[in-house]
Amino acid sequence: MTAIFAAIITISGLGLLFGLGLAVGSRVFAVHLDPRLEQIEELLPQLNCGACGYGGCADYARALLNGECEPNVCPIASPEARARIAELLGRLLEEEEKLEARIFCRGGYDAVRRYDYEGLPTCAAANQIEGGVIACDYGCLRYYTCREVCPFDAIRIDDRGNPVVIPEKCRACRLCVQHCPRGIIRIVPSHSRVDILCSSRAKGKTVVKVCSVGCIGCGKCVKECPVEAITLEDNLAVIDYEKCINCGKCIEVCPRGIIEKIEEKEKNRPVAGDNRGLSSVPVLPG
């Protein structure tokens, strides 16, 4: 009987002893941390992505407190959070140029397919066989890996089946850029609001065969542009964002209708009525 009680007392006594020891220890060895450290950490996204160049959000917060870097280094934190951090640190915030991702394809449901594909529904898989399921070598495969990887829900599918970046939600984290097997997503400065949404560098004749909204390199926009911001590179018209003044003159002259004004705010987006299902997808013979 004594032995049972002795066993119980031994273990509970050890527990009590260690508990008290830790309680005393936490008082004796208490470290006073700057209360701002916690506040800054709360304002940071806590994704520990390392894009700032520090080992996680906690490290970056410490570096901020020590004055080693500017509050605008974190590309993920919202502008409000950055402003709050700058305020906490009593520093001025130098905003960098805002960037956003843009998807350069408007092929949608009309894009001609090479074959029927019933494999894994990811872009990477659909890109494996015979140069991809979409006949245009530069066309969006529409398995929406970009939307899957976006941590900010900043990619929506428009009524023609195209993934579209929602500019106000995009933080230019480049995850979609890395995951797109076609390489048709690019990071562009947010001040550019007019763009040519095609990536095809194929010859005009080839483009016409596989897509109704592909750039054929006719050069009309190049001639129309008043500031010479558009150039033809490998049969594809490209806008120089430094020169472009967003006048929108090129939109009207484009015979393929692929130059668009990209609205900054979602609610200004025009609503189109054309909503075709997947059943009408044309398939290349052979």
Add this chain to the structure above:
Amino acid sequence: MIGELFIIFIGVVLVNNFVLVRFLGLCPYIGVSRDLKSAAGMGVAVIFVMTMASAATWVIYHYLLASGPHNIWFRLFGDGIDPSAFNFSYLRTIAFILVIAALVQLVEMVITKSSPALYRALGIYLPLITTNCAVLGVTVLNVDSFFPGGEAVPGSFLKCLIQGFGAGVGFTLALILMASIRERLELADVPPALRGAPIAFMIGALMSMAFLGFTGLI
């Protein structure tokens, strides 16, 4: 005595390496071996905790749990009773876990206060070690090897310390070797299907086989 200690040390570092021969502490072996710097940090933290835990558990086991003339309960109430009635060695797992967890917490507090630089180097890894099987393993192994039949062998405290320290060194050795290989692998042309954990497992297997070659050393 010195020779005996040396044999214990070599035995636990090479012949019975905790990771590669006993297969303890495999989680940090794969998890923290991506780069050399963090592997070294983790290794130092493990050496530290294992040595401390060996010392602390020796005291607990010797005076509280093992039957024999040193047992406190036997000394207090043992008059006329068979000493084996106070054999609490079956409590060792729960008691050792308690000791290790409390010890690591306390050590973390002390380091935070006294040396912020060391805390930043070890800080992330210390809490990880709290429930590491390798640390519990070394304490149980200490009991098994230096308390045969419940009685401590001569010089057992020092032997426990050396075994704990050696186990930590062996763990660090395995971790650093692995991290060095994996850093090289980053640049190697590994087939896509094997990149990351799969190739690490294969390397682990090869290293384990290599370490089995030390078997005849002592």
